[in-house]
Amino acid sequence: MSRQGGSYYEHAVAALADRNYDAAGDAFARAGWQVLARPRPDQGPFDADEKGWIGEGIQHLVTSAICYRIADRPDRAAHRGTEADAVAADFQTVLTQPVQQACLQEIGADARLAGGLDGTTDAYGDAAESYRGAAESVDDPQYWGTTPLFQAAAAPLQQVARSTANGEIAIAWEDLHGADPAAPGPFLAHRATLKRQRFPTLLKTVIDDGYLAAPRGTTEYNNATYRCPECGSNDVNWVGESVLCMRCSAPLERH
Template sequence: METDTDDRVAAAVAALSDRATERAGDEFTRAAWLSLADPRPPEELSPFDADERGWVGAGLRWLVVSAVAYRVAGRDARATRRGAEGIAVARDLLTTLDAPAQRGCLAEFVADFRTVAAMDGVDDAYADAADAYRDADGVDDPRRVATSPLFEAAAAPIKQVARGPANGEIAVEWADLHGSDPADAGAFLARRATYKRQRFPSLVDRVVDDGRLAAPRGTTAYGDDNHRCPACGSTDVNWIADHVLCLRCSAPMERD
């Protein structure tokens, strides 16, 4: 079922494909607000109820991405406001998403917001998130936790930001974000925060310097004979949010 949030995400992706990055920031912001208000429409889930899957994380994801878009567009003050909003929401969600690992993920989001909004205290925030993960008790299956909507939402922004400098390819893998031993749940999840501390700030700086934010990666095909990018000539395709984009530069593809 397509929702109003999906429509706003599609509008944001269209804006990125047109290099209208400020408009993309606006649309990602609207998607965030809609998702925060109504995180799981078919189930009428309230954002103020405990939720072991953390569907409300999608709203935080789009706020993070909106701040990056504003930074790329040169709207630093608006990016800072999105960062402040996101930190406030993540901290407020601690009252409902109270499983120990979820609290670590919300701390991870706080650090992400500091990163994308160019705030002080990034290193300390990621250190706090790593500590929260290490202190998390009762995590029997960290791989299941790491694939829940909340955790996937926290992983998505760095993956999207990393695509641009990587020519559209997947530049942040599962193994990058997680430890090698799921039997040690704390270390397995804490790797997310330590990796982001090492990589996310420089990736954001890179896309800001380049003046371009890639669209999220969806379904892809290489060497598609039916499509060609008018901007760079690539025939590698990214289908995302009802748009057919160039895998390499996120421009709209043309039928060949």
């Protein structure tokens, strides 16, 4: 995915590395607003597009809400979740493919969960039903699953999950989807069903632990140049402009 959001996203990643989740929530919110205002250099916010670049902006708002939950700012988390849910609903009038509208419903459910709002279970159920209803209009569900909109919908769950898994990929693209891409409805509906089953528990864990890993960027195991001053690992995560420990997201030092 082409990362939009500019320096605000870089500030958010750096704040996660410092475990300053209040500041991370602020920076992710600003990154989200920036992407929503101009999702691509040649694209306005209300231009329909098959890729769904606008999803990245909503993703940042959802991540912002998660950060505020960890920072014990339930008020801001609720506001950001409400905002992300409203934006996702609004853009169902812009992204007119039924499968995109179902994905936006899925993101709206994520927003409700991240913000600590009511109605999450029903929202995931509605998204799954919309995916099943969109099946006849989907020729290649695997294509849709790799578009920026769908990647943005997966990213908060994957970030939260790897926070509980020593930095490893805990929920892969294959885990999100059903077993048979020849059946587009169940294949895509599995996304919302899996989230309904697993996301609340994973989110509670990161809130209770007070730790959210940085997003996963380019990684390398056993790097000879860097070492983590916090946990001693030399497994590297290059994300944004930061060089972080893949295990604990602390800034790495050269050695």
